[in-house]
Amino acid sequence: MALPSSAASTVTFTPTADTYVQDSTPSTNYGTSTQVVVDNSPVRRTFIRFSVSNLTEPVTSAKLRIHTISGNSGSNNGGTWKSLTNTTWSETGTTWNNQPAIDGATVGSPGSVAKNTWYEINVTSVVTGNGTYSFGGTSPSSDGAYYDSRETGANAPQLVITTGPDPTPTPTPTSTTPPPSGDQVLVGAGDIADSGSGDTATANLLDGISGTVFTVGDNAYPDGTASDFTNYYDPTWGRHKARTRPAPGNHDYNTSGATGYYNYFGANAGPSGRGYYSYDLGNWHVVSLNSEISTSAGSAQEQWLRTDLAASTKSCTVAYWHQPRFTSGANHAPNTAIGPLVQALYDYNAEVILAGHNHQYERFAPMNPSGGLDTTRGIRHFVVGTGGAGFYGFGTIQPNSEARNSDTHGVLKLTLQSNSYTWQFVPEAGKTYTDSGTTSCH
8 A cells, every 4th residue: 555665754544443342232233334433422433443464664654543423512621542452453343342451551641622523643653564453442521533434435534644763773783681660550449330330431432541450359249240340340440451450449349259359350359259469660669459358467377478578579568448447437446457467578677568348538648557647657548439430428437537638530650760659639521529649658
């Protein structure tokens, strides 16, 4: 399709497939529709695929062009567009129930859009040469954006690629030493997926945040069954499953042995049936624990935790589980049985503990295992039960509680630097509550 040239040249590709899916019609395919849509009420997601071939020069520019339909008034949000690792989804077979994960890099958003207008998104970072490329669009807005599909012909989506000689030849490497590892992101929440819309709102937030996703339990309501994961979790947070490292909650254990949880997450949940494991992110050691089994001193989990922490070579440590040791929530009291795990983490100078269980957000000052303020070695506790389930209120405010909110779904984003961390509570679309700060590691 493109001709060899020593000068810059531009070629336009049209899609080989496009479709959208809709949560209110989960088994319907829209592959032959003359439009594709991004919306949040009902939730609609768009998928577009291009096949790029016959390029003989380096790609210097690639733009995804999409055209809003003429029969709509436009939208206040044209969607967030990302690449997909799945490039084999079926145009005539894709439905809400079997949609591919929108799991790649964010390439851009056109912002607000008017009707009957072309919009461009720079995808040069993704389209690097010949190959197959898929893109997915989502929107947090209930003011849907409608675009012409490939069935319309002239206004079909386009991938416009400019090629030419590489203006900056790659220098010969002078060292094999890798560059220092950059900041890592750990983002997530707990108390997530049910029949409401809160989990959709928080999953949309994850669409725009790269990094590792954590969960702090009660992943799929009401009982953590296989069907609960299929019907509620998978259509929302499920599209981030490949990068999720979960923890179980009491509702996950409403199914005997939490088999729905372990079967759904597989190896990402650690050794089968155990519910505690660890991994590293940059200079941080990350521990996912299980508050639904024995946490007593001398228990298998507590002994494993101490051995794991002793073996870690990382400077900073963060741990997470479901039931909080400290909380001001009215529905669930502070869980003193978790104390031995907190003590072990304190003994090994951990920085942060994340929990859920109470459906609200709360941040505590750094504390010792007894709940006393400790600005030298204390661990900062967060309750992030804001993943989607209905809200709980606050009761007696506990000592050292520094920030609280009980009416905003959202996710907690931790940016893990080499010897410090930054936290940011990211609220669902339409809400304004946030909380942020930075602390050095011990």
